[in-house]
Amino acid sequence: MLDKTVASLAEAVKDIPDGATLLVGGFGASGIPTELLVALLDQGARDLTVVNNNGGNGPVGLSQLFLAGRVRKLICSFARSANPAQPSAAAFAEVYRAGKVELECVPQGIMVERMRAAAAGLGPFFSPVSYGSKLAHGKETRIIDGRGYVLEQPLPGDYAFVKAQHADRWGNLTYRYAGRNFGPVMCMAARTTIVQVDRIVPLGSIPPEQVMTPGIFVKRVVQVGRDGEPARAGAA
């Protein structure tokens, strides 16, 4: 019997070692697997490389990992607080300015495509994005048919933390509205994908053509509930 559900957040994250590369879904506060990040804080892994679109989303979650000194490097497209009135990335700014964390700034779509390449078994690829800009420094470039390209490397994860709406015990997923964002590609790009969901549903209850991430890309599923209250994993 194939059952990927685990009973608690702590169990879901217990084997993550120091030095792991962790893909973390979410765009702004949408689709952020906050409860898994908090569980990882309690678990204690350090020296992490984190891949996330933003440099934290307010005080809970990634920001706690930054302040606790657990993150060695952030690979990110937008590490700054977008709105100065809502300093969502204030904790990152603090540790970054203190020289405690390294930052690799990557164009958002290239971050995505590097993960997709890793997921799809591809090698490095040429992209016109960032050609002629300082983000191309140190990377191989080539002019092909008159257009400049930058060679980009695949970006695999050891683990991924993803938030989805529904999962069955095989790990088939649906996402809620634009909370989908980085979820599908991160599920595919990590060796061990851990998903927190609003609800675990009985096997067969997600119509097959509406499965957004097929369960083959998912290792563990933990039910968190919509309001962030841990709920018991269950169902068929």
Place this chain on the structure above:
Amino acid sequence: MSHHKPLSREQLAQIVANDLPDGVYVNLGIGMPTQLAGHLPKGREIILHSENGILGMGPAGDVPDLDLINASKEQVSLLPGAAICDHVVSFTMMRGGHIDITVLGAYQVSADGDLANWDTGTPDAIPAVGGAMDLAVGARQVWVMMEHTTRKREPKIVERCTLPLTGASVVDRIYSDLARIDVTPHGLVVRALVPGLDPDTLQSLTAAPLRFDERLAVLAV
């Protein structure tokens, strides 16, 4: 001496929005371009895309929802006919020439259409590019919407960008609060000026050579 009044942000948003044709797919950059959403001309179906996977965005709904936000992380709604996708598909739209027009803010634009809009060059700024570079190379047309000069009255349209580039030779058209300018293979061509502004004055506020359309239009609401 020229007696003119720069356009307000509101007026500029209205003018740019009014130039969007019926049936186009449009991505609005963060900052000033976001305002276009409130000025789309009635009677045209203009489909707004947001990089986080929304095609067919509408104005903010009544009920706040974290999973319905735009690139500026502001609330939006879904229009009937909207589609949601993941980031792979969303950036395929942006990078692969599927978005008809993107309207972006800018710090500088060069005579060749080079765009600088992601890094102010401040030494302690945290680098943050977001989706700007993907859009700049990938949208079929890149329109820039900005004030003609900085707050210190320095030209933002320049011979060569001094700030870090977002993309080289990517801008097709500039809407400033003084003029509408096309970037052409023969350089910058001014198509329209705000009322009362003469070409010499506009040139004096621009650090790249301008040519003027023989039939200059008036840039006004």
